[in-house]
Amino acid sequence: MQTYAYIRVSSLDQNEARQLEAIQELAIPQKNIYMDKQSGKDFHRQSYQKLLKKMQRGDLLYVLSIDRLGRNYKEIQNQWRYLTEDIGVDICILDMPLLDTRQYKDLLGTFIADLVLQILSFVAESERENIKKRQSQGISAAKAKGIRFGRPGAYVPKNFASLVKRWRNRQIPLKVLLKACSISRSTFFRRIQEMGL
Template sequence: MRKYAYIRISSKDQIVDRQMIKMIEKGVDKDFIFVDKASGKDFDRPNYQFLKKILREGDLVYMDALDRLGRNYDLVIDEWKDITRRIGADIVVLENETLFDSRKFKAMGDHGKLMEDQFLSLLAYVADQERKKIKQRQAEGIAAAKEKGKHLGRPRIDLGTLENTQRKLLEENYLRWKSRQLSGVQFMKMLGLKKNVFYKILREYENNQDIRG
């Protein structure tokens, strides 16, 4: 039997250290801990799919919580059964270790399968409902922000939002850039702007000059 662990975090900003420590305490080698930074809505995750390919009958997979496996009700049940029944490996969910240890269900035969299905359906359903609540709260938050006229995403940068120093540098060096005494790359660095924003602001500046002229 070989011990593995699977860790999933839904955001790149989340830290895996807490889950890592738990897996190492369970005797899992660091080389056999698979981590995905991805949503739990589906199983299109590279490290999860690789783990399934190398799993063999009798192997053991630790997970911190059932929702680390996934948050889609139907898919979680399918994946659990695929690992424990088709491949023949076992899963232990540390958050509910006394209940969710597939080895215990296997030892109970057909009755164990029935109990496993019932408990798995219940917890997977809870995880799925939580995912839906999160999506609903996000949608409500976006709608509320739009009603208040807030811009979502990165702040917009245009001619009117430039700092005084940037505006002064633009005015002082525009003609140098136009006459090719100053390269576009140099001018961008000077203003601290990215390429697409830089040319957008220059177009605005030139349009303003035309209007004044």
């Protein structure tokens, strides 16, 4: 029997330290700790897929909380059944002792664990939807204040219009113009269109 742990944060800039600290207390070998820095909307995650290929019947998987496993109600339910029934591993959700498949193996225990799993899966997806809604509202509010998102536009010199005119009159090659403006070919043509030149 092998013991594994799965850690997930939603993006590269989020910190996994809290989860890692809780997992390290269990003395799980480092090679058996899998981590993804990716959204929990589905289970198409590189490290998680590697973990699935490693685990075998009788193994044990630790996850700090159900929302670290995923944030999609139906997919969490399906994945839970796949792990426990198809592969045959036990799962222990550290912050929810009722979600420990090593215990409560009788009918009542299974029923209670299923209810708790459904409720927490629902909460995880609801929180994901709320996060998306808050992000959207924040972006809209920022745009209304004139804040721009994305890469800043490439700078073009003040004499850009006259350079374009010289290029059109074949007085200057495109390669030289691009170098003089320090812009790419695609940016050059985009600026011409944006500026109506």
